[in-house]
Amino acid sequence: MTDEVPGARAGTTEPLEGDGVTAGIVRVGDTVRRPVRPFSATVRAYLAHLHDAGFAAAPVPLGVDGQGREVLSYVPGDVPREPLPAEATGEAVLVALAGLIRRLHDAAQGWEPPPDAVWGGLPGAHTVDLPPVDEPAELVGHRDYCPGNVVFRDGLPSALIDFDLARPTTRLYDVVNALYWWAPLLDPRDRPPALAEAHIPRRVAVFADAYGLTGGQRAELVPLAARVIHRFHLGARAAARHDPVFRRMWERGVRDRMPRAQAWIAVRGPSIAARISGRTVL
Structure with missing residues (x-):
């Protein structure tokens, strides 16, 4: 899969802040790009099953892009930070x-x-x-x-x-x-x-x-x-x-x-x- 993923708008790349455990996570339009790890393919298979079973409250796996990053759908919403507000x-x-x-x-x-x-x-x-x-x-x-x-x-x-x-x-x-x-x-x-x-x-x-x-x-x-x-x-x-x-x-x-x-x-x-x-x- 290349960078032309459905839903990804060109020129909208931005780093995503998290807990700092996984570096290199970015948002590209309506997708998230993450470094591929040894377990990435297994997790993508699991996410695909969840969506097939009707659980839509998780990222959709979209494959791997031209830079070798796994591609997931961006999940919109608010993520609380610690300490919980x-x-x-x-x-x-x-x-x-x-x-x-x-x-x-x-x-x-x-x-x-x-x-x-x-x-x-x-x-x-x-x-x-x-x-x-x-x-x-x-x-x-x-x-x-x-x-x-x-x-x-x-x-x-x-x-x-x-x-x-x-x-x-x-x-x-x-x-x-x-x-x-x-x-x-x-x-x-x-x-x-x-x-x-x-x-x-x-x-x-x-x-x-x-x-x-x-x-x-x-x-x-x-x-x-x-x-x-x-x-x-x-x-x-x-x-x-x-x-x-x-x-x-x-x-x-x-x-x-x-x-x-x-x-x-x-x-x-x-x-x-x-x-x-x-x-x-x-």
Whole structure:
């Protein structure tokens, strides 16, 4: 595929700001151009399946251009930056995001990745023994619901971008991943100001109800969250040793935030479990 991609207007190239993890991303008209990575072809196959299954809230894969960059459709909307602004922290946001993820999962259910599938991951992850948290896999999920990957329209989550960490996983892992960022499952010192005093068990319950978690999934949510946060800590530390971008994130607070999150979920997990199971919470 050349630069003459349908919808791309000549002379409208502009860099796209993100979290800095992937360099060289630009917008060309109504398309986004990104460096090709080992997992790019697998992710494009996944995105193509999602659209074929009726999930339109993700970029459309358009191939590779004349400069060797992968081409995706540009997803219009607003992407919040951390710390989350107050207008992105309401319970209506949780309901919309939970519904969006549920639709993604339903569209992904049953898709068989190609035999030569390659999946992305954090740099340095291969150097540490990361405990498995999402096996056996049920489907391919997004697995990275940080604010920079959620597109808002009319004040609510409406689409997902940046599928670099997509891989076979479970529905509950994806839910926990989203809750880590959006409930959030963090010590009050590390939350956005608007959520410093938030009632986290209620917010988790709002999300769980909107997604439609089963009784079994609700029972496993908190134990899984504790394991996921521990794995996040190990993965972030390994990435900081191997990549300057992740090293900066680590030094700017991740190294303190992750142990605090582990301690917080150990203390507050029982109240979350009680709330989502319908038991009385004082």
